[in-house]
Amino acid sequence: MSLRYLTAGESHGPALCAIAEGFPAGLTVDFAAVDQDLRRRQKGYGRGGRMQIETDAAQFLSGIRGHVTLGSPIAMVVWNKDHESWKELMSPAARGGPRFTRPRPGHADLAGLLKYGFDDARDVLERASARSTAATVALGALARQLLARFGVRVCSRVGAVGEIAAPRDTPPSDAELAAIEASDMHVEAEALAARWRGVVDRERARGGSIGGAVEVFATGLPVGLGSYVHPDRRLDSRLAGALCGIPAIRAVEIGAGTRVDLPGDQFHDPIYWTAERGYHRQTNRSGGLEGGVTTGAPLQLRAFMKPIPTMTTPLPTVDIATHEPAQARYERSDVCAVPAAAVVAEAVVAWELAAALLEKFGGDTVADVEKAIEAYVARLRPDAGR
């Protein structure tokens, strides 16, 4: 059985919940590191009022004893502090009260109202809210710790905000990573961050919102995760699907995937072999994936986030109670959540990589997984008689 998860929870309900199933026994979990990832998700220039209210932290209910995984399902809860102020609206008494009837173009509101037969968009938006990504990040934090145990590291930076894109880059160094984590724009170059803040300020002043792009990198991956033998085993399809599962992500690029201007001889990464390094490349335009399989080079992905559809200068819509033209309702929101999306993107990538790693090397214990990886790496060594 492979690694799997479920999340549940409404934005203003009591809590967000997550269950992770399939973790091997024997992994020491650093709870503080999980909460650190949750805090990272809350940061970023352009965030709205909700992040001033919450101090997200994960409470572990099962599957771990004395910080060590038991191999049983790991249940986690992230409590919504703001629930206190929304108890009434989230209670049965709220039925029959004021309704949210002016759906926001670009949000799940109208599709959800029609699909589930509701007459109040609150019944849709509570679950469609990107608040659910707190549960995603808690799961990703666990996956990241499993990966770290085997030398795999996942990190991210913002790659664009609005019309200003950063140059394409390679995985950040340790010093750059420290600068990225210290930046409210989740980027190492302060000059770029300043320009991006200007874009966010401009949109805030216009009553608008703005999207952008995030880059996710993973280093230390062995060659051979994922498979070309069937579409749903391709790691590229699984990573793109996972990234598009994040609210507001509309496109994913793998390596230089959108560089359709490059002919084949300039796009692909020539293969070399030396006795010291074995097979290697001098370029990584594949983004670390060929045939849906990891090449052993750093994984490089870009995910593109649309502007948040909730705006103080709302778009035209229709009131579902009257069918009269109306302006979309404004709910407290963020002007820009691209830095937070980078942290969420890291989490889903970490999860998919952990799942792929366990599929290839899985065992009941972390020690079993370690032995399987060691045997495989030994088979691939340049001096292993191949």
Ligand code: EPS
């Ligand atoms: C979010 C919590 C939400 C929003 C935001 C993300 O909380 P609230 O609705 O109480 O302000 O701030 O979600 C959206 C912008 C959206 O459209 O879903 C969070 O925890 O990240």
